[in-house]
Amino acid sequence: MTSLTAIAVTAAYGPRHVLHECSFALGSGEVVAIVGPNGAGKSTLLRVLAGLLRPTAGRVLLDGEDLAALSRSEVARRIAVVPQLFDTLFPFTVREVVALGRTARLGAFGRASADDLAAVDRAIGELELEALAARRIDRLSGGERQRAVLAMALAQETAVLLLDEPTVHLDPGHQLATLDLLRELGQRRQLAVCAVLHDLNLASAFATRIVAIADGRIFREGTPLEVIKSDLIETVFGNGLEVIARDGHPGVLPRAPHATAGN
Amino acid sequence: MRTIGILTVLAVALVVSAAAGILVGAVAIGPSDVFAALFGSNDVNGTIIRELRLPRVLGAALVGGALATAGALLQGLLRNPLADPFVTGTSAGATLAAVAAIVLGLAAPLVPIAAFAGALVTVTLVWRLARLGGGTTVLTVLLAGVVLTSFAGAVVTFLLVSSDRLALQLRAVLGWLQGGVSVISWPELGVAALVVALGLGFALVLAHRVDAYAFGEETAATLGVDPDRTTTAVLGATALLSGAAVALAGLVGFVGLVIPHALRFVIGATHRRLVPASFLAGATALVLADLGARTIIAPAELPIGAITGLIGAPFFLALLVRSRRVVV
Numbered sequence: 311m312t313s314l315t316a317i318a319v320t321a322a323y324g325p326r327h328v329l330h331e332c333s334f335a336l337g338s339g340e341v342v343a344i345v346g347p348n349g350a351g352k353s354t355l356l357r358v359l360a361g362l363l364r365p366t367a368g369r370v371l372l373d374g375e376d377l378a379a380l381s382r383s384e385v386a387r388r389i390a391v392v393p394q395l396f397d398t399l400f401p402f403t404v405r406e407v408v409a410l411g412r413t414a415r416l417g418a419f420g421r422a423s424a425d426d427l428a429a430v431d432r433a434i435g436e437l438e439l440e441a442l443a444a445r446r447i448d449r450l451s452g453g454e455r456q457r458a459v460l461a462m463a464l465a466q467e468t469a470v471l472l473l474d475e476p477t478v479h480l481d482p483g484h485q486l487a488t489l490d491l492l493r494e495l496g497q498r499r500q501l502a503v504c505a506v507l508h509d510l511n512l513a514s515a516f517a518t519r520i521v522a523i524a525d526g527r528i529f530r531e532g533t534p535l536e537v538i539k540s541d542l543i544e545t546v547f548g549n550g551l552e553v554i555a556r557d558g559h560p561g562v563l564p565r566a567p568h569a570t571a572g573n
Numbered sequence: 574m575r576t577i578g579i580l581t582v583l584a585v586a587l588v589v590s591a592a593a594g595i596l597v598g599a600v601a602i603g604p605s606d607v608f609a610a611l612f613g614s615n616d617v618n619g620t621i622i623r624e625l626r627l628p629r630v631l632g633a634a635l636v637g638g639a640l641a642t643a644g645a646l647l648q649g650l651l652r653n654p655l656a657d658p659f660v661t662g663t664s665a666g667a668t669l670a671a672v673a674a675i676v677l678g679l680a681a682p683l684v685p686i687a688a689f690a691g692a693l694v695t696v697t698l699v700w701r702l703a704r705l706g707g708g709t710t711v712l713t714v715l716l717a718g719v720v721l722t723s724f725a726g727a728v729v730t731f732l733l734v735s736s737d738r739l740a741l742q743l744r745a746v747l748g749w750l751q752g753g754v755s756v757i758s759w760p761e762l763g764v765a766a767l768v769v770a771l772g773l774g775f776a777l778v779l780a781h782r783v784d785a786y787a788f789g790e791e792t793a794a795t796l797g798v799d800p801d802r803t804t805t806a807v808l809g810a811t812a813l814l815s816g817a818a819v820a821l822a823g824l825v826g827f828v829g830l831v832i833p834h835a836l837r838f839v840i841g842a843t844h845r846r847l848v849p850a851s852f853l854a855g856a857t858a859l860v861l862a863d864l865g866a867r868t869i870i871a872p873a874e875l876p877i878g879a880i881t882g883l884i885g886a887p888f889f890l891a892l893l894v895r896s897r898r899v900v901v
Contacts, residue, residue, distance in 0.1 A: 362791055386797030393795070398787045399654050400842035406784070413785045414797025420781025420845045459788070466796070 311338050312373055312469035312502055314359060314389070319368035321351075321358050328354045330526045331368065338469065341496050342504045343517035345537075347547055351526040352506040353394075353474055359504065360391045360472050372470070386414035390463035392473040396455060398448060404458045405443040408433050411465030433465040436495060453484040460488070464495065471496070473505035477512060485509070489516040510551075511561040514538055522546060534560055576846050579839060583853035587634065590860040594630035595622065597864060632757040632765070633863040633877065634856035636822040637832075639769045641855020642776050643814035644829025645847050647696070649783035650807045651703050653714050654837075655892060657829030658692070658815035661714060662721030664826075666695025667812075667819035669725040672746070676736045685764055689816030695721055696808050696815070757821060765817045772813035773852055779807055780844035787842070825878045827885020828855050828862075834892065 314336045321329040328351045336342055336359070344352045357363040358370060361377040370377040372388060390411070411433065412426040422430075434443055437457045442450065447458055456476065463471060476492070477485035489512055496503040507513040513520055514534040521531040524546045530537050538560035540553045551562040596607055602618050610622035644657035658664045670691025674684045702717040733746065782803045785793040794800050818825065832855045833847060840850045862880040869875060 360795055362794060382794050382799045383797040386795060389795070391792070391795035393788055393792045396788050396792075399652065400649075400787060401837055402784075402787055402842045406841065406843055407787070410785055410787065410796055413781065416781055419777060420784075 312388070313337050313371075314470050314502060314504075315371045316355075316359060316365075317369050317371065319355075319358055319365040319370060321354055321363055321365045323354075328526050329358065329365075332523075332526075332528050333368075334359075334521060334528065334531075336470070336502045336504050338500045338502050339497065340502055340504075340519060341493055341517050342519045342521060343507045343513035344504065344521050344523060345507055345510055345513050346523035346529075350523045350546075352523055354526075355523065356391075356472055356474050356504070356506050360389055361385045362391075383414045386466060386468075388468050389470040389472060390466040390468040392459055392463045392471070392476055394474040394478060396459045401446045401448060403444055404439055404447055404450070404461075405430065405434065407447050407458050408439070408443075408461045408465050411462040411467075414466070429465045429467050433461040436464060437461040437491070452479045453481075453488075456480060456484070456488060460492075464499075468501075470502045471504075473503070475506050475508055478508065485512060486515075492516070510538060510543075510547075514559050514561055538562065576840060580846075580850060580853065583850055583857065587853050587857045587860070590857045590864070591630050591634060594633070594860045594864050595626050597868060598626055628757045628759060628762050629863065630860055632762055632821050633859040635762070635765055635769050636818045636825060637828050637859025637862075638852040638856035639772060639814040639818040640825060640829040641832035641851040641858070642773055642848055643811045643818070644855075645833035645844065645851040646776055646779070646783060646807050646811050646814075647829070648833055649844055649847075650786055650804065650811075651700070651714055652786060652789065653703070654834055655830065655889070656714055657827070657833075658696075658811070658818070659824070659826040659828075660718045660830060660889070661696065661699045662718040662725065663692050663696045663699065663811065663815045664819050664824050665722040665725035666698075667692035667816050668824055669728055670694075671820060672729050672732050675746075676732050681761075682764065685768065685816060685820035688820040689768070689812055692816040692819065693809065693812035695725075696811050700804070700808060761821065765821045768813055768817040772810050772817065773848075775806060775810035775813070776848045777845075779803065779810065780848045783807060783844045784842075822877065825859070825881055827881050827889060828858055830892075831885050831888050832858060 316332055316334040318331045318333055319329055320327065320331055332355060334355070344355060346352050354363065358365055361370065361380070364378055372380070377385065409422070409426070409430050412422060412429060415426060416422060434440060437460055439457060439461055442454060442458070447455060450458065456479070460476070473492070477488055480488060492503060492505070493516060495501065507516070517534060519531065520534055520537040522529045522537050522542060529546060530542055535558070538553060543551050543553055543562060550565055552565050554561050554563055596604060598621070600621055602610070602621065606618050607622055610619040611627070613619065640658055647656040647658065647661060648654055667688040668691070671684050671688040674687035679687065698721065699714060699717050703714045705713065782793070782798045785796045785798045790800050790804070793803070833851045836847060836850050836854055840846050859877065859881070863877050866875040866877045866880050
């Protein structure tokens with residue numbers, strides 16, 4: 311069991327406060343989605359949880375240890391982060407990209423051990439990238455590149471997996487496929503998964519728990535049914551969205567234009 | 574296996590080019606006489622081979638290897654296939670510092686140290702400017718390089734014109750500025766070899782961490798690289814290599830840009846392989862360029878920088894056109 315906990319975290323870029331006293335806990339087997347409008351502080355919360363941004367107040371604990379006291383290499387062995395942008399101009403092969411996940415564990419001069427090679431093979435297998443392993447990453451489609459970067463994070467063999475809008479460059483079919491895969495991998499490896507998601511319907515279908523952020527504060531958290539309700543949606547996202555439910559999963563649809571015009 | 578094969582081919586190419594560089598020259602000397610001269614005959618052939626051709630070939634190899642290695646590191650760190658010590662202005666900064674050291678009348682061994690310091694200041698400046706650009710750093714780096722090179726050039730001109738000491742040897746200094754390895758002494762070579770070895774050692778140790786920069790500095794951090802320490806070390810290694818190259822040969826352009834870029838398509842982007850391959854290929858390229866510089870219009874000589882510019886500049890332009898979609 312692993313846990314990543316933020317306690318009353320406040321964070322700022324220069325003088326501008328982006329997060330105010332956010333408290334949040336993530337445990338093994340969970341899949342948590344962070345949702346909220348643009349500029350609410352979703353990505354900032356993720357960066358704080360990853361130890362990339364030091365909070366100005368409050369603490370982040372990884373299994374009880376203060377994240378700020380751990381080196382980058384120690385953090386990388388326990389928390390993997392899937393970046394939002396994964397463009398490179400260099401002709402790395404897919405296998406080389408996945409192997410980057412082992413950076414924190416390599417020996418002198420970047421020598422890979424048998425464990426390193428096994429972890430890379432396993433990640434490539436889990437994301438069904440065998441056929442693409444020797445292909446150049448800069449020649450792949452967006453969806454294929456996304457899978458390669460996901461495999462890179464899995465090769466880190468961490469207990470925590472953080473993702474910043476993992477579906478933002480994908481079409482709806484690939485969005486669903488990626489999130490299904492994540493959920494399944496999270497269960498199989500007993501990972502603590504937390505993803506920033508823009509799409510409320512995807513968050514509802516994918517997450518065991520949703521955290522809604524607005525203006526740098528955690529507005530509400532709970533199961534999709536507890537969070538995606540008309541009062542919250544209207545307060546956080548404005549009145550252009552209507553909450554619907556199907557098979558116990560809540561979702562949102564845009565209201566027809568004539569319906570919003572009068573409001 | 575493929576990697577070892579490619580590195581072996583590159584090493585053989587370097588040895589063959591070096592042999593050609595020693596055998597061929599303005600004065601025709603037969604292979605057996607060259608062989609005898611290398612091992613101590615005291616006639617004029619001995620002097621030509623041991624005091625002129627051999628240091629010159631070794632100097633060219635060191636300069637080429639250093640610049641290509643520095644180019645590979647800079648491209649990886651800045652995520653920019655169009656970076657090298659020359660186009661980023663790093664070489665110009667090293668030149669300015671070296672000329673300033675000469676003007677101030679510092680002892681000869683201090684000139685390479687000044688070149689290193691100048692390179693370090695400039696490359697750090699370029700890196701900071703590149704960071705301001707955020708995601709699209711390619712053009713920012715090139716513009717920063719243009720500005721820094723112009724500025725350093727202006728100051729060098731000012732120093733040249735206003736200093737009696739330099740004006741007296743204007744021709745020699747100008748030759749050095751255009752890039753040349755024609756007059757290299759053994760002590761100079763020894764110091765440069767040590768510095769380049771140090772820089773190359775750093776580059777090999779840092780190589781796998783530079784790979785982690787492929788998706789940016791923040792992802793490098795999440796992969797377990799301490800970005801501040803690694804960046805500082807990579808910039809330091811780049812400055813050692815560029816400073817040594819400038820101290821030996823002045824401004825030699827485009828080797829650092831063309832060699833790593835071309836090699837990526839042969840040996841792949843992984844720096845653990847790219848760094849040693851760049852060193853070997855860069856050394857070979859400059860030995861051959863120097864051979865061309867002293868034979869094309871023999872008995873007159875071209876500066877080596879003119880040869881690398883003739884070949885490198887069009888290559889650079891082609892790259893710029895090809896990568897325009899990612900540059901802007």
